[in-house]
Amino acid sequence: MNWFGFGFNGFGQIRANEKLADGESALDANVTYPISIDIVCRNLEEEPVQICQHNSSVDTQIRTSWSRRAALHSNSDGRLCLAGFGVGTPSQRGCGGCVEESRGCQDAHISEGYLALSFTDRVECWNSERNEKKPGWSMAIPDNNGPSLAFPLVPGGYIASKPPFYHPLSPQLLAVSLALGTEHAVLLTASGDIYTWGSGSHGQLGHGDLNPQEEPRAMEALMGMPMSTVAAGGWHSVCTSAGGDLYVWGWNESGQVGLPSRALRGEQQKSQGTGGASTCKDQESSDDVFISIQAFPALVDVTQSCEVSKISCGSRHTAAVTSTGDLYTWGWGEYGQLGQGTVNSSDEPRRVEFFKDQGLRVVDVVCGPWNTFVSAIKEDPSLHPDTNILYPL
Amino acid sequence: MAELWSAISAALPVTEAEFPLDFSEKVEPSVVDVLKRCREQLYTRSGRWRQNAQIILDFSWEKLNTGTWRDVDKEWRCLYSYGCLFKVAALCRDDASPATVQEAIRTCDMGLLMGAAIMDNILQTFVRILQNEIGKRHSNEEDPGEGVSAKKMKVDCVSVPVVKQDRAVPRIHCPSLESFKKDYLDPQKPVILEGIIDHWPAFKNHPWSIEYLQTVAGCRTVPVEVGSRYTDEEWSQTLLTVNEFIDRYIVVKGASSLGYLAQHQLFDQVPELKDDIRIPDYCCLGEGDEDDITINAWFGPGGTVSPLHQDPQQNFLAQVVGRKYIRLYSPEDTEKLYPHQLQLLHNTSQVEVESPDVVRFPAFVKAPYLECVLQPGEVLFIPVKHWHYVRSLELSFSVSFWWS
Numbered sequence: 049m050n051w052f053g054f055g056f057n058g059f060g061q062i063r064a065n066e067k068l069a070d071g072e073s074a075l076d077a078n079v080t081y082p083i084s085i086d087i088v089c090r091n092l093e094e095e096p097v098q099i100c101q102h103n104s105s106v107d108t109q110i111r112t113s114w115s116r117r118a119a120l121h122s123n124s125d126g127r128l129c130l131a132g133f134g135v136g137t138p139s140q141r142g143c144g145g146c147v148e149e150s151r152g153c154q155d156a157h158i159s160e161g162y163l164a165l166s167f168t169d170r171v172e173c174w175n176s177e178r179n180e181k182k183p184g185w186s187m188a189i190p191d192n193n194g195p196s197l198a199f200p201l202v203p204g205g206y207i208a209s210k211p212p213f214y215h216p217l218s219p220q221l222l223a224v225s226l227a228l229g230t231e232h233a234v235l236l237t238a239s240g241d242i243y244t245w246g247s248g249s250h251g252q253l254g255h256g257d258l259n260p261q262e263e264p265r266a267m268e269a270l271m272g273m274p275m276s277t278v279a280a281g282g283w284h285s286v287c288t289s290a291g292g293d294l295y296v297w298g299w300n301e302s303g304q305v306g307l308p309s310r311a312l313r314g315e316q317q318k319s320q321g322t323g324g325a326s327t328c329k330d331q332e333s334s335d336d337v338f339i340s341i342q343a344f345p346a347l348v349d350v351t352q353s354c355e356v357s358k359i360s361c362g363s364r365h366t367a368a369v370t371s372t373g374d375l376y377t378w379g380w381g382e383y384g385q386l387g388q389g390t391v392n393s394s395d396e397p398r399r400v401e402f403f404k405d406q407g408l409r410v411v412d413v414v415c416g417p418w419n420t421f422v423s424a425i426k427e428d429p430s431l432h433p434d435t436n437i438l439y440p441l
Numbered sequence: 442m443a444e445l446w447s448a449i450s451a452a453l454p455v456t457e458a459e460f461p462l463d464f465s466e467k468v469e470p471s472v473v474d475v476l477k478r479c480r481e482q483l484y485t486r487s488g489r490w491r492q493n494a495q496i497i498l499d500f501s502w503e504k505l506n507t508g509t510w511r512d513v514d515k516e517w518r519c520l521y522s523y524g525c526l527f528k529v530a531a532l533c534r535d536d537a538s539p540a541t542v543q544e545a546i547r548t549c550d551m552g553l554l555m556g557a558a559i560m561d562n563i564l565q566t567f568v569r570i571l572q573n574e575i576g577k578r579h580s581n582e583e584d585p586g587e588g589v590s591a592k593k594m595k596v597d598c599v600s601v602p603v604v605k606q607d608r609a610v611p612r613i614h615c616p617s618l619e620s621f622k623k624d625y626l627d628p629q630k631p632v633i634l635e636g637i638i639d640h641w642p643a644f645k646n647h648p649w650s651i652e653y654l655q656t657v658a659g660c661r662t663v664p665v666e667v668g669s670r671y672t673d674e675e676w677s678q679t680l681l682t683v684n685e686f687i688d689r690y691i692v693v694k695g696a697s698s699l700g701y702l703a704q705h706q707l708f709d710q711v712p713e714l715k716d717d718i719r720i721p722d723y724c725c726l727g728e729g730d731e732d733d734i735t736i737n738a739w740f741g742p743g744g745t746v747s748p749l750h751q752d753p754q755q756n757f758l759a760q761v762v763g764r765k766y767i768r769l770y771s772p773e774d775t776e777k778l779y780p781h782q783l784q785l786l787h788n789t790s791q792v793e794v795e796s797p798d799v800v801r802f803p804a805f806v807k808a809p810y811l812e813c814v815l816q817p818g819e820v821l822f823i824p825v826k827h828w829h830y831v832r833s834l835e836l837s838f839s840v841s842f843w844w845s
Contacts, residue, residue, distance in 0.1 A: 058475065114500075115469075133470070134471070160471060161469065231507060247508065249508075258785075282503060283506070340677075
């Protein structure tokens with residue numbers, strides 16, 4: 049598989065710091081089209097320089113924070129490689145930092161302050177500076193006889209992105225998947241029900257009001273319809289049904305819910321030079337319905353025929369992968385995180401044509417707060433499906 | 442054009458080393474890294490510092506929208522102000538066109554509205570420099586053909602409510618501190634104080650008018666409430682310049698919506714207007730000092746309505762321009778006023794005062810009240826927690842003083 053990235057690159061998470069043609073540093077530019085990210089990593093601490101090369105049988109996952117991107121190589125020697133703020137010397141290879149402490153880890157979460165590593169028998173939370181010899185916090189994990197849990201779920205609860213790390217969850221919930229937003233959480237249970245809790249100030253809990261919830265509360269609007277995936281952003285939430293329908297709720301200030309956004313249209317009018325008090329007023333017809341907060345889940349038609357298989361949320365944008373291998377993005381686009389070659393935001397799902405143009409089938413998507421990472425494989429059936437090809441910038 | 446940049450840079454520390462960037466550990470090192478980049482680019486004049494300023498603005502904006510406004514850490518508000526500072530510097534460095542100057546003023550206003558004062562309130566200093574720039578340009582140009590005074594205001598046929606004698610709020614002329622305290626403050630009785638703001642420059646030296654406001658604050662960005670009242674579904678808040686607000690909601694009153702510059706601490710934002718008013722002496726009867734008094738501006742066309750509600754502090758409502766119809770209910774009669782159950786609105790009544798739904802709210806018509814038409818030059822004392830309903834009868838500008 050190959051990973052591509054686009055959006056905020058202020059710390060070289062997508063493209064390493066290099067001098068561009070016009071003399072500017074790559075860190076000052078936003079990446080608006082998908083570019084291939086090099087996740088061949090180099091262990092900086094050892095001499096001679098070792099290159100751990102992933103081969104076709106190794107799946108690589110991506111984990112992100114605002115200023116960093118981590119590549120999680122899942123072979124038996126599972127290891128995490130970081131790029132971005134504070135990571136080694138940026139080099140032409142892009143990825144600069146193998147995290148020694150991560151050897152053998154199964155999964156990880158990175159936040160601005162911490163790096164959480166999940167092993168089979170324990171969880172460790174390291175300070176991001178990583179100048180200490182041992183993790184700031186760790187917890188042993190009992191043998192889990194139940195179904196395998198997706199991190200940040202652990203037996204009995206979940207791991208948050210800052211202290212206190214461990215939060216218990218009622219075993220009756222039968223949690224299988226958990227998405228943590230900036231101030232809220234979206235939980236998927238074994239029976240396909242969704243529970244939400246945290247701040248509700250922007251409708252992100254989906255209960256039809258703006259009240260916070262201290263304890264997980266079932267989303268009644270979706271009861272009876274088994275859901276299969278969940279994702280959470282800064283102030284919005286997304287889920288897909290078993291049948292591939294997409295539901296979104298929460299703040300729509302930047303169009304991240306995929307419904308008409310007044311704030312977005314207003315900004316677009318201003319930049320097109322149609323600003324000026326009276327003109328704006330004239331163009332607003334009384335039939336326009338704008339949504340700034342969607343407090344109940346809304347069914348969003350990403351595309352007419354296909355099912356949505358994977359979803360991910362950034363701070364204020366949303367990405368969805370269809371069963372036919374297309375990527376759709378919408379929401380805040382000021383850093384190029386929608387991958388459309390512009391810095392425009394969108395309140396309608398739009399396909400990212402790059403992948404189709406390159407004959408690539410999108411397999412997965414992982415959003416950082418202000419950027420997007422996509423894994424894709426070559427669609428050409430004549431090639432061996434496991435062939436690993438890196439595409440030029 | 443270079444004059445603008447030299448004025449702006451003169452307001453900044455001379456060297457990079459003297460430019461403070463001190464934050465608590467709450468602000469992550471990655472963010473401080475971007476700030477330092479901004480600072481370096483400001484002094485070396487290289488790099489895309491406009492972009493880096495935007496990163497600071499976007500990051501801090503997200504923090505300002507996390508949690509409740511009251512609980513937002515001051516660090517994030519300071520960070521937002523730094524973002525505004527760097528953005529303004531970047532704008533003024535590039536050019537000094539009218540559009541750029543206006544955008545720079547707007548950026549300063551955003552920092553003043555949402556940020557926290559940094560570097561001796563440098564954003565206020567920037568505003569002064571930028572307004573100067575606009576002033577210079579106007580004195581070089583001829584007066585625009587369509588003068589400000591040529592804008593005709595839509596004149597409303599105003600129906601002035603007749604105040605019943607036995608319901609009238611009592612009036613008193615220039616009472617002594619002692620008699621005000623004994624007769625009204627201590628027993629918590631509403632009263633209209635006459636003659637106590639006649640000395641305000643807002644009446645004498647520069648009488649407030651639309652033209653005066655446009656001159657003094659026309660290019661400043663302010664929050665405006667749009668919609669007939671804040672309990673309506675269609676109600677929203679937006680940011681406009683004072684000029685835009687006047688053009689859109691005062692001069693040509695919108696057929697479908699009202700705009701109200703309401704409950705805004707305009708006098709912190711525009712010091713020239715603060716000089717035109719005085720804090721009533723009677724506020725010294727309270728416990729706090731002057732800094733604890735909240736002064737709000739209320740500026741809008743006829744027809745603006747503040748639904749019946751109560752506030753947690755004593756209030757002097759000073760009327761400067763135009764007239765307002767006001768009705769007052771005692772906190773003793775609260776149950777007859779059917780406050781909203783929602784926490785967010787529990788200080789607001791569900792009843793539409795001038796056309797109550799007697800089926801849903803039968804006890805309302807039995808609640809005793811006082812009413813008045815407040816005229817320019819008069820000050821209404823609204824005791825703490827006293828329910829009040831306000832409707833402007835014409836173009837109106839009021840100043841409220843919340844004190845304890």
